[in-house]
Amino acid sequence: MTALRIAVANQKGGTGKTTLTINLAAGFHRRGPTVLLDADPQGSAGHWAQVGGANNDLPPVQGIEAGEARAGILRASRSSRYVLVDCPPHLQSDTLHQVMGSVDLVLIPVQPSPLDLWASVDMTLAVQAARVGNPNLRAYMVLNQLDGRNALSRSMHQALAEFEVPVLANGLARRAAFRSAALEGGSVYRLGGRGAYAVQDVEAVIEEVLKL
Numbered sequence: 001m002t003a004l005r006i007a008v009a010n011q012k013g014g015t016g017k018t019t020l021t022i023n024l025a026a027g028f029h030r031r032g033p034t035v036l037l038d039a040d041p042q043g044s045a046g047h048w049a050q051v052g053g054a055n056n057d058l059p060p061v062q063g064i065e066a067g068e069a070r071a072g073i074l075r076a077s078r079s080s081r082y083v084l085v086d087c088p089p090h091l092q093s094d095t096l097h098q099v100m101g102s103v104d105l106v107l108i109p110v111q112p113s114p115l116d117l118w119a120s121v122d123m124t125l126a127v128q129a130a131r132v133g134n135p136n137l138r139a140y141m142v143l144n145q146l147d148g149r150n151a152l153s154r155s156m157h158q159a160l161a162e163f164e165v166p167v168l169a170n171g172l173a174r175r176a177a178f179r180s181a182a183l184e185g186g187s188v189y190r191l192g193g194r195g196a197y198a199v200q201d202v203e204a205v206i207e208e209v210l211k212l
Contacts, residue, residue, distance in 0.1 A: 003077035005103040006209070009087035009096060010110070011122055016144040018044040019178050020109045021086040023198075025059050026187030027206045032081035034059035039069055039095050045086045052185025069098035100130035105209065106139040108165065112146060124165050138212060142205060143171030170204035173197070 008021040022045060025036040036059050038045040049061040064072045069085075076083045085099050100106060108123050120141065127139040172178070177198035181188045188195035188202060 003080055003083050004105070005073055005077060005083045005085070006105045006107060007085040007087050007099045007103045008107050008109065009100070009123070009126075010108050010120075011089055011126075016109050016111065016172070016178075017089070018048065018086055019182065020107065020142060020144060020172065021045060021084055022048055022058065023172075023178070023181070023187045023189075023202045024107075024206060025082075025084045026057055026189050027199075027202050028082040028084065029057075029059040030189070031206075033079065034082040034084070035076045035080045036061045037064050037069075037072055037076060037083065037085045038062065039064040039072075039099055040086050040088050041066075048182060048185060050185065051183075052190075056186040057190045058187060064095065066095055067098075069095045070102045073099065073102040096126075097130070100126065100137065101134045103134075104136070104138065105212070106130075106137065107168075107209075108139065108141045109144040110141050110167075111144050120165070127165055139165045140209075140212070141165055141167045143167065145174045146171055168205060168208050170201070170208050172201045172205070175201070 008017055010017050021036065025034055028034045036045055038061055043063060046061050046063055049056055049058050052058070073083060073085065085103065087096050087099055090096065106127060108120065110120055127137065131137050175198045177188045177191055177195040180191060180194065188198035
């Protein structure tokens with residue numbers, strides 16, 4: 001069994017990186033053995049899971065110590081079909097370099113704002129640098145917190161087309177369910193009807209990723 005190893009990374013805070021990681025992990029967990037590696041020094045994914053306690057619907061969340069990312073990903077890959085990594089928010093982090101050198105795919109969450117667009121330039125360069133040692137690394141941007149009523153949200157696909165890293169056709173809309181899931185320490189899958197549309201968003205991203 002060859003594991004699919006996915007890192008979720010962005011140097012800019014507030015892009016919904018952990019929200020995307022947690023909910024993707026929950027969706028993949030429904031498809032096969034999954035582990036979520038928390039490489040962010042803030043430990044956001046681990047704290048999220050702790051809020052839900054034993055009742056959360058998440059796969060196992062394991063912290064990664066600085067400098068141990070490569071070994072942690074390799075170890076998780078032996079027993080899991082899917083390995084997701086919530087990355088540290090610093091391009092200069094040795095942990096991030098190890099992660100990007102050890103995964104198959106990097107997803108870069110981007111919110112519809114000029115600041116996110118500008119920050120994406122550095123992430124594109126980081127992907128290019130990682131491919132020196134990991135030439136098969138694939139990378140895609142994922143639009144997050146989209147609002148169809150917002151003109152900038154509607155134009156994001158066109159704006160990001162100028163970057164070398166392509167954009168997934170599917171992304172996450174701005175939905176209260178994602179905030180509720182965080183408050184309750186689980187994923188949107190656990191919310192039932194309250195999370196139905198959010199689950200559709202996550203499922204669309206997962207299905208697109210699996211077809212890449």
